[in-house]
Amino acid sequence: MPHSPHYKPLIGVTARTITRKAALKERAWDAVPRSYMVCMAQEGANPIILPVSMPAAAAAAYIEPLDGLLLTGGDDIHPRFFGQQPHPSILVDDERDAFELEVTRLAWQRNLPILAICRGIQVLNVALGGELHQDVPSQVQGAVDHEQKGDGDGTWHTVEVEPGSRLAEILGTERLEVNSFHHQACRDLPPELVATARTQDGVIEALEDPSRAFCLGVQWHAEVTAQVGDAPSKALFQAFVAAVRKGSGAASKLPRPAPSA
Ligand code: MN
DSSP states (O other): OOOOTTOOOEEEEEOEEEEEEETTEEEEEEEOOHHHHHHHHHTTOEEEEEOSSSOGGGHHHHHTTOSEEEEOOOSBOOGGGGTOOOOTTOOBOHHHHHHHHHHHHHHHHTTOOEEEETHHHHHHHHHTTOEEESOHHHHSTTOOOOBOSSOTTSOOEEEEEOTTSHHHHHHTOSEEEEOOBOSOEEEEOOTTOEEEEEOTTOOEEEEEOTTSSSEEEESSOHHHHHTTTOHHHHHHHHHHHHHHHHHTTTTTOOOOOOOOO
8 A cells, every 4th residue: 555645654763771760669661862763753754662672572563564673772782692601791681682683683584774873783783693792892902992981972983984885875985983882893794794894993883784775784873973963974864764765665675574483
């Protein structure tokens, strides 16, 4: 059925667990920083929050109405999802992992446009079979400091963007100043993904799947810099929502896959 003229593409935005007082007691909330929602709305999409607290088996039903998927930042993925023992430095949001990884796999299988930010780039990598550095400062020789001092409106380190990549095409540059708030990073990529930006220490700062309509992750918080007028950050969200709009209406979506076990 064709969309009405008022239709705006629907983008699922993944939530995280926070705790906040409700009915006079600290309780868990499914929450999304508003900057992600604003970035989608400013480009003419309707963002919708995907909860943390649903089981992975529910992912297929959540994917069904979506035109795109935005994977947001947050705490670490539990390393059992990529076959490693936990490093003492990790801080996990354990409830979040299974549902978000399954949503990501299903979106990828259906060729839904995916934009992945910070933890999101790691979720995308792990969902497709990749592995992470659990602690960059102790696991990467000569690592630059990826834990920014000062707020994320400002930039912290330089990244070199792979010429010819989708990211380079979107940004119109091969060298970029970005913010940095992560102690983990993508280490081994599955064959579907290619690294498209790195810091000088070799740490992967962006990746993409060239076989997909739009499947791109960045390690920096572009949703924060976009809100203070950073042109490359805004270009990223523009390109994402343009891809979402192009694919909405289901013509380009691949058939719904069977839920995985
Ligand atoms: Mn960084």
